[in-house]
Amino acid sequence: MARTFFRKLLTYVSSEDDSDVHTEEVDGQSSRQRDNRQPRKFIRRDHAQGHERLFRDYFAENSVYPSNLFRRRFRMSRPLFLRILNEVESYEPYFVQIRDNAGRLGLSSMQKITAALRMLAYGVTGDFMDEYIRIDESTAMESLKRFSETIVNVFSDEYLRSPNANDIARLLLVGEQRGFPEMLGSIDCMHWKWKNCPAAWKGRAPAVNYTINGNDYTMGYYLADGIYPKWRTFVKTIPSPRGNKKKNFVKAQESARKDVERAFGVLQIVTQSYN
Incomplete structure (x- = not known):
């Protein structure tokens, strides 16, 4: 299901881009109006300086910021970032650093991927990283789009797939550590029509056998808020709770549930930034 969602998201983003272009062509400005627009000012950003600062701060042997701050700011460890960078750079030539016609080095894969990840992690706009990484807004947005597409193509078979027995065991362990034994995860289809959500979840979930308060159950469950149907696989929020329990x-x-809510919140912001 995760793979399908990400592909639908990418399709949606691409279609939005196409529709914007089409609308501008049909309903756009006249030649006179276009001529009155202010010309874009060329900004010499010094891409090499941006790469050197980023490398010195986080990736050098004696980097300015230690590994705990790297994890906090990138939402992952440094080795995981480098693994993703190598895979993405090998798959998508867009991320390979090249020289322009004047012989100057362009943006590095480290700069483009950092911009994409920071947008995903914090839900910030495309020009937020310009001052630090030296990357313009349009390139940051293009990096985000290509990064998302590449992640789906490279890692979907390994990570964006139905969970196997080992995955389920790990998810159950995480759920138990959070105080919800036999919990598989959380669900939040924010701003999606319910008809697009998986109706098969009404009575299907990975097999999990357990007993709570003398009642036997044969499937895991997902945490959800109050808008979802009364399905056996959903444990919903209690409206207007009374009493300490x-x-x-x-x-x-x-x-x-904060993780899934934040994740979908970021995806919503990123999607809106394309519009």
Whole structure:
């Protein structure tokens, strides 16, 4: 399902880009109006300086910022970032650093991928990283789009797939550590019509056998908020909780669901930035 979602997201983004271009061609400005627009000013950004600063801060042997700050700011470890960088650079020539006609080095793969990841991690606009990385808004947006497409193509078979037995065991362990035994994860289809969501989840989920309060269950469950149907695979938020027991449950559930809510929140911001 994850693979399908990401492909639909990329299709949506691409279609939005195409529709914007088409609308501008049909309903756009006249030649006179286009002539009145201010010409774009060329900014000499010094790409090499941006790469050197980024490398010195986070990737040099004695980097300015230690590994714990790298993980905090990139939302992953340095070795994982470098693995992704190598795979993406090998698959997509766009990320390979080249020289322009004047012999000057262009943006490095490290700069383009850092810009894409920072946009995904923080939900910031395309020009947010310009001052630090020395990358213009249009290139940052193109890097994000190509990075997302490449991640799907390179890693979908390994990570964007249905969970196997080992995956389920790991997810159950994480759920138990968060205070929800036998929980598979969280779900949040924010701003998606329910007809597009997986109806098969009504009674199908990975087989998990457990007993709670004397009741036997044969499938795992997902945490969800109150807008979802009353399906056996969804454990929904308690509306207007009363008493400490219910209030503590709601607090724990909201804490466990924050990851998926933040993830979809970032995707929403990124999608809007294309419009």
